[in-house]
Amino acid sequence: MANxxxxxxxxxxxTYVALENLDLDIRDGEFVALLGPSGCGKSTTLRMLAGLDFPTRGEILIGDRVVNDLAPGKRDIAMVFQSYALYPHMTVGENIGYPLKKRGIKGRAREEAVQKAAALLQLEPLLDRKPKQLSGGQQQRVALGRALVREPQVFLLDEPLSNLDAKLRSYMRAELIELHRRLGKTMVYVTHDQLEAMTMASRIAVMHAGLVQQFDTPDAIYNRPANRFVAGFIGTPPMNQIEGAVDGGDFVVAGHRIPIDRTAFVDSLRDGPAVLGVRPEAITIATGEGLPATVRLAENTGHETIVTLELPDHSRIAARVEAARRLDVGQNVALRFDPTAIHLFEATENGARLNRDETPASVIPMRSK
Structure with missing residues (x-):
């Protein structure tokens, strides 16, 4: 078992606390992404799992074995770094086979293992080349091959695609997804890129300030964020957060009322300050009745237009519309929100979500400042 x-x-x-009370349970064969901004603790988490750093307190287990005091080579893991760390004087085949050489595996057995890893990563035509003769994507695949050849229980990947251009990143995402499907091995993947996490991982641990904010599926994190940090970190553009107040069956912002269904929220919901969250795609831009707004920017991306709108309180939000929709800067419009897509959060800097649907065990609410 490689849980x-x-x-x-x-x-x-x-005196600096990098991680605080970290509890994670990664299942055997799962692809988990550790996602968050720089300094959130994700790389420290991976380094402790790899044995490159050690916890101040607490336990780390691989399978049923506590590995806190084990050297990296005894943990049955393989790590792929952001820098490919290939030996420039060695060929591709020699780089892939180097971990086996260090373990004393020789001759036919080593050659077969290298060929197997090369075939899996489509590197057979490149085995005699040196790293300087390879593209960035090819070098990344060699680094993966060097990890694969060890046949570890757990693969650790530390921002392995960050040095690639956008086209290569897209290609390598697909390659890693397929590789995980074929191997069925546990993979722990560190990234600050939410697109990588959302498209590749079966579950995501969103981290900030040394704490896990939410540990759940990509769908749950996008549609049911645990708190304002997760809501504001996930999505491009992220979820809009509008400050106002609950008043009866309405949310009030700058004197304008947005109807809400109080039964959709927790019983503890009371009238008073709150934050309304709504995704850009859940906003309709119309005329007539609705929350008044002024168009400040319209960015056509080809398949859609992202519209920046200024509200009566001078705050700004974003909406998605079809690319063919014509909106002029300075145009006055009315906004309507999909009532089933409205979220409410506590009116604190890191307020918890107040929707009724769930507060699962995989959600760790963010501490308030």
């Missing part, structure tokens, strides 16, 4: 477990893991560097 990975973090139990109340804490990591401090002097």
């Amino acid at each position: 990975v477990t973090f139990r109340n893991v804490h990591k401090a560097f002097g």
